[in-house]
Each structure stands twice: as C-alpha cells, then as structure tokens.
Amino acid sequence: MIHRMTRLLVLLAGFFFSVQLVAQKVQPITVLVDHPVAPVQSTMWGIFFEDINFAADGGIYAELVKNRSFEFAKPLLGWKILKADPSEGLLILNRGEEQIANPRFARITKTDVVEKFGLENEGFRGMGIKQGMTYHFSLLARNREGQTLKIRPELVNAKGEPIGSALLETKSSDWKRYTVSFTANSTEPKARLNVWFEGAGSLDLDMISLFPADTWKNRPGGLRADLVQLLADLKPGFVRFPGGCIVEGFELATRYQWKKTIGKPEERQTSINRWNTEFKHKLTPDYYQSFGLGFYEYFQLSEDLGAEPLPILSCGMACQYNSAEVAPMDQLEPYIQDALDLIEFANGPADSRWGKVRAQMGHPAPFNLKMIGVGNEQWGPQYIERYEAFARKLKAKYPTVALVSGTGPSPNGKFFDYAAKELTRLKAEIVDEHYYANPEWFFKNAARYDSYDRKGYKIFAGEYAAQSVSGANPDNKNNWRCALSEAAFMTGLERNAEIVNLCSYAPLFAHVDAWQWTPDLIWFDNLNSYGTPNYYVQKLYATNRGTQVVPMLLNNQPLTGQDGLYASAVFDQQRNEIILKMVNATNLVKNQPVTLNVKKRLDAKASLMVLKSDSPDAVNSLEHPKLVSPVEQSFVVKGKTVETMLAPNSFSVYKIKVLE
C-alpha cells in the first residue's frame, strides 16, 4: 500500500514537474506579421567614415606615396635622399602666395652623369605591391635650362631589391603632368619607391605619385578596391563623412574645410590630421590629409554604394576635448555659407556657381543630397546657439534638406539632457547620439528607445561600439562578446525604427600598423583586409533590413534581455519575407518556439544565418579573417511555427518566405 502511494506521489510529482517543463518550453514568442508598426527607412544601417587610423591616406585612398607634394610640416618626412656625392642637390622651394594650396616643390640638380642620385619614399608603413599588377607613376615636372635628366621610378622590396621600374623623360619648361606605367614582378607588403635621376641637369618636381591600376571601378587615382568592396558588401543606407572629430579640428584653423578638398589633387591643401598627436601612446607624426579623397570622392563613393551622402560640417566649434575654440556668433557667417555652398555643390544645376565645379569634376548630374550635419559631437549652450543660427539660414534656403544635430559624446548626463531638451524646443529633425561603452551597457540598453517620444525628433545612432576594456583604450579588442552585445542592442534600434532612422558603428577602418583608436569595424594592412565580428553583425542587419517593423513579443513584451534573449522582427515587402533577429546571450542552448501570426501560408523551407563563437574573446585577424563569421543553415518551418534552437552566445537571423 505504502509502495503504491509512493509510486502515485512520484508519478504525480513527475507529472507536475514535466507539465512545468513543457509549460516553460512551449511559452512561444509571437510575431504579429500582419500588424506592422513602422517602416524601416532605407537609411537605417549605414557607415561612418572618418580619416582616423590611416583610413583615408594610407588606407582607402590608393595613393602609395606619402607626402607626395612635400607639404607636411617637415617637407621631407617620408622621403630619403639617395646619393653618393653630397654635392648633388635637392632643394625644397616655396612658392608662397603664388600657389597657396600647394606651395612647395622639389628642385633636383645633378651635375655628375655617373654618380647615382635619387629620392626614396617609404609609403604608408611601406607600400603593398602585387605581382603582375600595373602601377601608374606620375608627377608634375618642369625642366630647367640645360636639362637632360631622365627619371627612373623603381619599386624595391624590403631587402632593397628591385621589383619593377620604368623610365620617363620630361619635355617642357612649363609645369606638366607626366605618367609612366610598369608591372611589378613580385608581391611585397613593405615595398618602397625609389625615384632615380639619370644623366646631368636640373628639374623641378611636385606631386610624385604611384597608384595601382586595380582601384575601385579602375578609376585612375581612385580608391583601394578590397576596402571599398567590404563597404559595398554591407549595402549601407548612408555614408556619413568626413567624421568625427576631424570635422572640428584641434582648433578652428585645422577644421575640415570641404572647399579645400575639391578640384585637381594638386589644388587641394594638405593639412595635418588631428589624430596625428591626439594620443601620447599612439603618436603618428606622419599623419596628414592630402585630401585625394575629398568631398567629390565622398559623394561619388556614396553614389557607388547606393547610399545617401551625409556630410557633417564644422559649426564654428573646434574639438571641445582639445582647444574648444569657437567662432564668435557675429563671425559665424562663413561657416554657414560653407554649408549653403555645399548644398549647391551637391544639388545645384551645372551652371550654378558650385554646381559648375561639380560638373567640371565629372558629375554634371546632382548628387541629390538630402541631409547635412551641423557640427559633430559638440555640447553646451555654445552648440545650441550655433545650431540655431545654421538651422535658420539653411532651412530658409533649402527647406527639404534635413538637418542633423548632436547631443555630444555621452548618451546620458547633464550635457545630453540639456541638448535633448533644447533640440526638442528647436524642433530638431534628426539628432545624433553616441555610445562608446562596455558590452554590459549595450545589453542593458536594448530597451533604450522603447520609451522615447514618438512625436519628437528622429534618432541617428551615429557612433557606437562596445569597448572591451574602456573608452579609447589601446587594449580594446573587436571580440565576440562586444559584437554580441551590439547585436543585442541593435534589436532595440530595429524595433524602434519608427524613430531610429540611421545607425552607424564607429570608427570604420584601421591600419594594423598605424592605428590610433580601437575597436574598429574593418582592419587592414597594405595588401589585405578583414571584417571583425562586429562587421558581420552590421552586415547581418544591413543586408536583412526589411521594410517594416513587426512586433515580436514574449508574454506581450518585447524581448529586451528576459532570460538572456533579445529579439526583433521585420517584414520585407519586396522579398515577401519575415526576418527574425535573435540573440541568445546565455551559455545554454535555447529551444524557443516562435509563432508567426500571419494569414498567408509559409514556405516550409527557410534559411538561417548564425554568427557565434564558443569564446567571448574570439577575434578575427589577417591570419584568420573569418574565424567569427556567419554560417548559413537551412531549417523547416512547421505550419506557422519556427522551432528555434539558439546556440549559446549566438546571433541568429531567420528568413521565412510568405507564400502568395
């Protein structure tokens, strides 16, 4: 009897226990596919480009010669004189006012026909040279009386052995551009360029340049194709340029001035890069901006990528972490005029003053600029009064161009609250928020925008990246833990696409031998490049953007970290697809059914992309560029239910086709 009672009790207990287990298991997430809440803007996932970490010169701008026009503060930085006879001469001359943008040039004088004399350029931590690739060497030159000098560009490997050369003769006593092409006979990551002078005579030289032929779209003097391809693969909705703090400058004199970055390359005024001496632990005294990648090229890049251009301009405030210098309110006019002129440069007819400059550079059609940023990461009342002055003038002339303003470097606190209040009062349209914080912050803030005012300004999550150690710390890594936390946070950005209209990770690029700031989305050396785990998170979002946000709920609540789960869902009207993004931030497998509330039938065959790693510290590298990268799987949808089996610490994207 006692035995039977015990068995009964055990059975009953087992029954209740299993009911509880089943109840836990079957608690499904529901996706209200037929109840879209908001459109997802085409601009939702974009890129933030700043010339930091050798992103432009030495990076995406494919020029291989550093200090090509001798305009660095030290005119021969990057150059070495190769000579046996000290009487042979190199003189740097300065034309001053005659050519303000590019005053210096080199005068070569060689009297001894037999002695060797040349200049060597070290490139940007060397030059990445590929076997069999054609290289275009060019320069501006003018012969001086009695010259019979010939110019021999020669690439040498790290050991100094020649790997390709050509011969060039100059013919005029006026400044002229000369070009000669040659092929490299071996691959070398740290090559140097020698420019030898043969014979005897004298000539003047400027803009000594070397480009590979395989630039993006094979444009002469263009961009590095592998790096642009990584951007193109992201299918960005917008390109924010040129930064970042670089917009502001250390002081007003070194702010980014777009008018100095257009026209012929030799007419663009080289400037110090503000990241040159920013970090004592990462000094880069050879970091300048040649502006070979200037505003025209930024617009062209945006167009190539099918992305909206989003230029950010100085609002008359230098970096508040540096000099914090401001232009007085009664002297703000030139800054506002720069913004007005930029809109005309981008959108004006080919016969308008600035539209004509664009047309002459090769783009008669407008670039169709729709947004412009006033200031980068400014804060305090000085910013608000300057923004107001800009807004008044810009809106009066260009009412349809949306203005982007900012809330400063922090996503909360005194300055943030002040800016948010003032920008609300001023009826700001799009407001930029920045978050550089630890991964825990990103996990905790997945619901940040759930409570934001639906009727206020739109949000531009303009700079964000999880920091594995702390902000601007040189030990920060682009590791899986950080990337996963960003994926979790981004479910909140996506769920709130009604108000969050633009988002971009920052910074974008870093040269492995010349960076100042980490973490960064894409790393490269002189020949190779790779996307970080964070890059693949961005890519999974941007290439699965969808067109409408649909509610994804557990117990009627959005998934913002309950039980370590984060999720959001979109519907894609063009592809007729439901897309679920799910983050499992626990160490356990989660068997989490999702019910799709949709009237139409679903295709049983569906696809799944999984991004995961067993180690929170896992990183990609030049040696293992895809260690953490998405893996595609297929799975079967049973009726209207998706049986998800979320791997520990994983980010999964499910795509389910709706049948007509």
Ligand code: AHR
């Ligand atoms: O992304 C690096 C820097 O961080 C940006 O230049 C600046 O806007 C922010 O402080």
